[in-house]
Amino acid sequence: NLKVVVIGGGSSYTPELIDGLISRHTEFPVSELWLVDIEEGREKVNIISELAKRMIKHKGLHIDIKVTLDRRLALKDADFVCSQFRAGCLDGRIRDERISLKYGMIGQETNGLGGFANACRTIPVTLEICREMEELCPDAWFLNFTNPSGMVTEAILKYTKIKAIGLCNVPVIMEKGISQLINAREGEFIMQVAGLNHLIWARKVLYQGDDKLDFVMDEILKGNDPLVPSNIPPFEWPDDLLRKMGMIPCAYLRYYYMSDDIMKQEQIEANGEGTRGEVVKEIEKKLFDIYKNPALEEKPKELEKRGGQYYSEAACELMASIYNDKRKIMHVNTRNNGAISGLPNDCVVEVSSIITKNGPLPLNVEPFPDDTLRLIQLMKEFETLTVEAAVKGDLVAAKRGLILNPIVNTGTILDEALKETVFENQEYMPQF
Ligand code: NAD
Ligand code: G6P
Ligand code: MN
């Protein structure tokens, strides 16, 4: 009896997860899939569960789909718990984006002040879930995609006994993009990445006895860049900066290398079609209209408009790899333990790791050049202080963290923006 629980089952990404479970049913025979949501998500999770049942029936499989708002009932004796809820729902995300922009900062769900706010809403709920797991399913694996994924994973590993792994689709998209550029199939080459969630660099692309990193870099600099998720608008990297870098930055590094350009673009969007959160609200409405169609029996193509495409796919592969001790290389958020030199052992990093039934074994990575290491260290300190602030309700730790972040303004602006963030999120930030 293999029981998988999804927290935030009403997510529009869930059909991808179902798709992944269906295609892996032989090696990963899930018998029960529990979709947990809250009152606000009741309608969504019901639409999803009906679609899931149709998808499973269509393939002639038997997976028992259960929907509940009772989290404890779902967690009892679970084997895997996938977390994909959005604390404060989309309105919380939109508020973060708008508050940041109002104070002249980049407004984004995982970066800068928005990432901080998201962490402060999400970490208390996540720790509550983990406390329940310590009681109801202490041996279960917790797979986290809830953003900010790296900080949430660090909070779990530092403050609970639960075995947690954080995931992101950015390395998956980079791998798929690279496979297209070097014309190799998945599994035929090795990409090694390292850094922090949404702050990674590809360090190696091993294929046919060679490192193809420079080749991939040349293609990207020619404007042939399939490594960018749908939520980040297409852009060109500064040639001089990247040409001799010897590493491929993930698309999110644009927020740090080109912050002013991003700000201006976001301001235009916010005054036009809306912030990303507002755009996603529309995309989501359309997706759920499609999901409602009783004739739909497969994951629809329109999901590609969401930036998180393929993350559920990675989740299924990760569960199957743990379950079968596959020892496959995947890119996950886990304890550093020396993989990246210059960072504490107990902090969480996003690194290519061998996935075993006992968890990820992170691969050591060639030391980063000094300037890049400094950025990673600075951002890690921001993350660790944010986690501390979120867990302990410590606004001084919050401020100490935020002033380190290069895309956060400081001084009076920060004081006001932080005050507004805490005030607007009263309901979701009981720790402050
Ligand atoms: P969403 O707004 O659709 O939320 C998913 C569900 O969570 C909703 O049905 C909502 O009702 C429910 N929910 C909210 N609070 C809850 C709670 N306390 N308990 C249980 N359910 C709750 O969000 P989404 O766009 O599907 O994204 C979900 C999460 O996944 C977000 O945190 C998002 O940032 C993250 N995400 C991560 C990655 C990644 O790369 N790691 C990729 C895409 C999305
Ligand atoms: C991917 C990221 C996620 C991010 C999401 C946003 O880029 O890896 O962590 O939050 O897409 O997608 P959305 O469609 O919600 O803007
Ligand atoms: Mn991500």
Ligand code: MN
């Ligand atoms: Mn999202």
